[in-house]
Structures are given as structure tokens and as C-alpha cells.
Amino acid sequence: MISIKNLNKVYKIKENTVHAVKDVNLEIPKGEIFGIIGLSGAGKSSLIRTLNRLEDPTDGSIIIDGIEITKLNKKQLRNLRKEIGMIFQHFNLLSSRTVFGNIAYPLEIAGLSKDQIKDRVLELLSLVGLSDKVNAYPSQLSGGQKQRVAIARALANNPKILLCDEATSALDPQTTKSILNLLKEIQQKFGLTVVLITHQMEVIREICNRVAIIENGEIIELDTVEEVFARPKTETAKAFVSHIHPSSQSEIVFPKVPNSKVIKLSYLGESAKKPIITDLIRSFKIDINIISGDINELMSTSVGHLVVQITGEKEEISKAIDWLNDQDISLEVIWNG
Structure with missing residues (x-):
């Protein structure tokens, strides 16, 4: 489904050069929930944003369903993006539009009729549990409700891939769990491929099949979630896991008994x-x-x-x-x- 080869992303900011993504290679099969975890500034957002070319890679290749997306022109890229939904940390809803209007927006761009748009929006609102909020504005919604609207909008064009850029980091733990459960239900119902980035190991534990740990733009560890939790290999992986499971003398209190x-x-x-x-x-x-x-x-x-x-x-x-x-x-x- 997604094949990333020797991918690099370099930013030039005035006289400084930032190598945000360094020689990344990943294979993500269809139907997988794949997690990418790293600290702030590790390069994870830059990496996920190259998958729909919100960021153009400096070099390397990204192949989705056999198509090399780095070579697409603007028209081809617009068509590709219909198959790739994206959810953002801060929801990115249009404050001047109602819930209905926000979900309808990508359908309007796609040229659907008013009746088609209405049917699809109501279907999606039912899916995310917000049928009663059809005429509400974003300012009238809780954080969890806003993210549900954003999820519905991301699903509007029946995408094959769902990208989640820190989709739960602005939410409280209880709301985070409900959003992750919704994402799991949606993935299972539609067979989507989900790529999720986060700095929270609890999110990886809850939803992902495999996880890549990124540090300074490089993938330093890649394995199933079970293996990373049970047998983390790098110090960064151990630090993420120990946030949930204390594992060092400095974090555990015990009596110093001889023998x-x-x-x-x-x-x-x-x-x-x-x-x-x-x-x-x-x-x-x-x-x-x-x-x-x-x-x-x-x-x-x-x-x-x-x-x-x-x-x-x-x-x-x-x-x-x-x-x-x-x-x-x-x-x-x-x-x-």
C-alpha cells in the first residue's frame, strides 16, 4: 500500500539547514494501523505530511498503490488526495461553517450534487455519533466533538488511507480513548490503512499494529507493538515504554536486601x-x-x-x-x- 524509500526532507531557514527526515525506509501494508512515535522535533510531522505531499520531500520516493506520488502533477495530486484523509491535532475546522458545512466542504470541491452531499454528510454524522450537532458551529463543540467532525470530514471522499497527525494530543485521556476506539471501529469497518503519529506511548499501545520510533529524523527502531513493549532495543524506546512501566532503579522503590x-x-x-x-x-x-x-x-x-x-x-x-x-x-x- 505505502512504500517509502530513502526519503529525505531538508528545510532551509535563512542560513540554517534542518534535516528533518533522514533516509527513511518504510513498508506499510494495506489495512494496517501503523504508528510513528517521537519527541517534539524528531521529524514525525514532516514525515507524515510528505505522504500526501503537504510537504514535498527533498529526495527519495513515496509509492502508494503502485503510484510514485512525488512525480504527480497538480491535477493528479488533487485526485490522489481524495484517497488520503487527514486528521490534525488542532482540528482545522472552518469556524464560519456549521458541522454540516465543514463535512460538506470536500464534497463540494469534488463536485457532488446537493442531494449527494446531504446524504453523505448525514451518513458520516451518524457514523461518528454527532447526528444531533448537524447545525452547530465549532465554537459550540467540545474538543472531542470537534475531532469527530474532523474525522467525518476526512472520511467524506471514501479514502483508502487515513493520516492522523497528533490527533489526540489536545484531548483529555477519557476523550482520547473514545476517539481511538472510534478510529479502530472505522478502520475495521472500511479496511483503511491508518498512519498515526504521536508522542504518547499510550496511544501506540491502544491502537497500533506496528510502530516506528523516530529520532533526529531517522527511524531508530521498527517492530510490532508487542515486541517494542516487551523488548525495547534502543534507549529512546526504553524511555517511552518506561513512561508506562517503570524499569530502572531511579524509578522503582525497593529495599536494598543483601544476596x-x-x-x-x-x-x-x-x-x-x-x-x-x-x-x-x-x-x-x-x-x-x-x-x-x-x-x-x-x-x-x-x-x-x-x-x-x-x-x-x-x-x-x-x-x-x-x-x-x-x-x-x-x-x-x-x-x-
């Missing part, structure tokens, strides 16, 4: 539901103090995180850790006593 180790366990799927601690205590002459733990339900599986302190003879602790490594459990030693 002990504090370890963080991360495990996927069915292993997240096994009685690991019970089996450890029964199998080895050790004591275990559970410091923290949780199980998160991702899009397709469970990811568990558990921080424990193991106390006992060194040999028994070593045997216990060897056993854990055999259980397909990722293990990180946080503290040695």
Missing part, C-alpha cells in the same frame, strides 16, 4: 497469564518480593511487566534466572545485592 537481585520481567501472549511466580517459588529455594506489575492488552495480544526482588543463595538465584530465560520471558536485572 538479592531486582529484575524486570516482560512477557508476551499466553506467557503473560502463566503463574510464573508460583512456579519459581515451588521450583527453587528462593524468596520473592513482588514490587510492581501489570498486564496490558494490546491490539492482538497481552504484554505483562513484573518487577520482583529475588532473595536466596547465588546458585539458586542463577538457576531461577536460567529457568526464566527458558520460558520466553525477557529479563532485565535492575539491581544486584
